[in-house]
Amino acid sequence: MYTALLEMRGITKVYPNGVVANKDVHFSLREGEIHAIAGENGAGKSTLMKIMFGMEEPSEGEIYIKGEKVKLQSAQDAIDRGIGMVHQHFMLVPSFTVAENMVLGMEPRRGVGINYAEAVRMTEETARKYNLAVDPKAKVEDLTVGMKQKVEILKALLRGAKILVLDEPTAVLTPQETEELFRELKQLREQGHTIVFISHKLKEVKAICDRITIMRSGRSEGVFQTQDVTEQEISRLMVGRDVVLKYDKEILAVSEPVLTVQGLGVNDADGKALLSDINFAVRGGQIVGIAGVEGNGQTQLIEALTGSLRGVSSQGSVLVKGKDIRESDILDIRKLGVSYIPEDRMRQGIASEASIADNLLSTQYRTKAMNKGLFLNGSRIAKLAVSLVEEFKVRCSGPSQPIGMLSGGNM
Incomplete structure (x- = not known):
């Protein structure tokens, strides 16, 4: 039995x-x-x-x-x-x-x-x-x-x-x-x-x-x-320790707007409206939520904020630190301090077959610091990858793990 x-x-x-x-x-x-x-x-x-x-x-x-x-x-x-x-x-x-x-x-x-x-x-x-x-x-x-x-x-x-x-x-x-x-x-x-x-x-x-x-x-x-x-x-x-399951939010002082969206409208290639007259601002120190049932424009809004929209026409403005980014490419937007973690990180967020170092380099490979003549600076890239992973571990305040554990997704 x-x-x-x-x-x-x-x-x-x-x-x-x-x-x-x-x-x-x-x-x-x-x-x-x-x-x-x-x-x-x-x-x-x-x-x-x-x-x-x-x-x-x-x-x-x-x-x-x-x-x-x-x-x-x-x-x-x-x-x-x-x-x-x-x-x-x-x-x-x-x-x-x-x-x-x-x-x-x-x-x-x-x-x-x-x-x-x-x-x-x-x-x-x-x-x-x-x-x-x-x-x-x-x-x-x-x-x-x-x-x-x-x-x-x-x-x-x-x-x-x-x-x-x-x-x-x-x-x-x-x-x-x-x-x-x-x-x-x-x-x-x-x-x-x-x-x-x-x-x-x-x-x-x-x-x-x-x-x-x-x-x-x-x-x-x-x-x-x-x-x-x-x-x-x-x-x-x-x-392995007590965890605080309830979080009491404090009232925080916020700074001037770092992102301002004014009258944003987006039409697809056929002229169909994807977004219409979107207005909001995000101030430094804020966490701003965007809620809605799937398919109501959240994806297109995020794409407009991160430079990912292609083949569409748009109206209004998207200002990051006072600069309108609607015509900027993704790397230029990244230089302004804007990052994006997509809902499908495996398909949109990373190159799953590439190493951690190669993925981290994807927004910095143009810089002089990462180049050595006609070739990429391998030693500097490796040092950058290690330093970023170590910084990530410190910020998360979690137990130390071998870097290799971060290379294959969730164990």
Whole structure:
């Protein structure tokens, strides 16, 4: 007899550069539960789940499914064992339709071609079965983030997943999309599925999860019934010290406006208004929020403020320190002290295949300090990268980590 649907015993993962992502981790799943894995960025959550999904091989340790020892050497091995994973950064082909993405790698055939009608039918049938409404013929690039996540979940379910791993599933969702996701996950649990919910949002963990495994610095700090631990206790185990969960805002003195938007209007190439008569100012020392339902111009506003809009006409002015930047390129705007962290950092924010140093250099490669004649100054670039990473660690006031841990996204 077995007591766990899945067990991971003594899992250790050491990368070639010496970074220890997991150290002697024990993890188990019960059938039909929603099990949270909580921890700070770099705690080892995602690495542990990638090992479960066959994307990484453990340096040490064993995996058991229904009491049987298994070796998962690829994602296909995990899929064959009924494990599916929805990654934090979606693994969808933007130019394909929902149906094409759903059957990718298991395409129904008609002669030598793909039977698209059958792909649509399979998508509709799976969506009805799990009550997750999607448009099979819609292009993925036109979908909202929440809808893309539904497609990823349905992809895993179509392939027979009974264990579903969700890596930071609410990181890019609106509150309304998060509530909808929670309803869908509870329905899946009622249908007998087992769900792993990776997150560091404690309110969400408490709201939906049955049990929680807490990780810190690559190790497990224990497994608890979520109803038996408070947010304060969870956060203490996550970071190793007491954490202030409530923040009392003070009234701060602010300076003159550093950003002023006056009568900003933007039309697309066809003359359709994307923005109309936008007016606001941001003063030094302020945090200004911009709120709205997705698709109501927030993206275009940010693009107008960061020099990313192309092929459009605009009216009004966008002043940074008194200079109108509407006709400035991105690098010139950066020189004025404007930076942008996009909602999709993997697609828009970084070159994921490049090194930390190369990414940091992307806005400074033109400067004389980074050039040595016809070539870039490699030693100076390396020193800059190390100094910026060290400064980042000091500003965050977090525990010291090897620089290598910052090169591969969330562990």
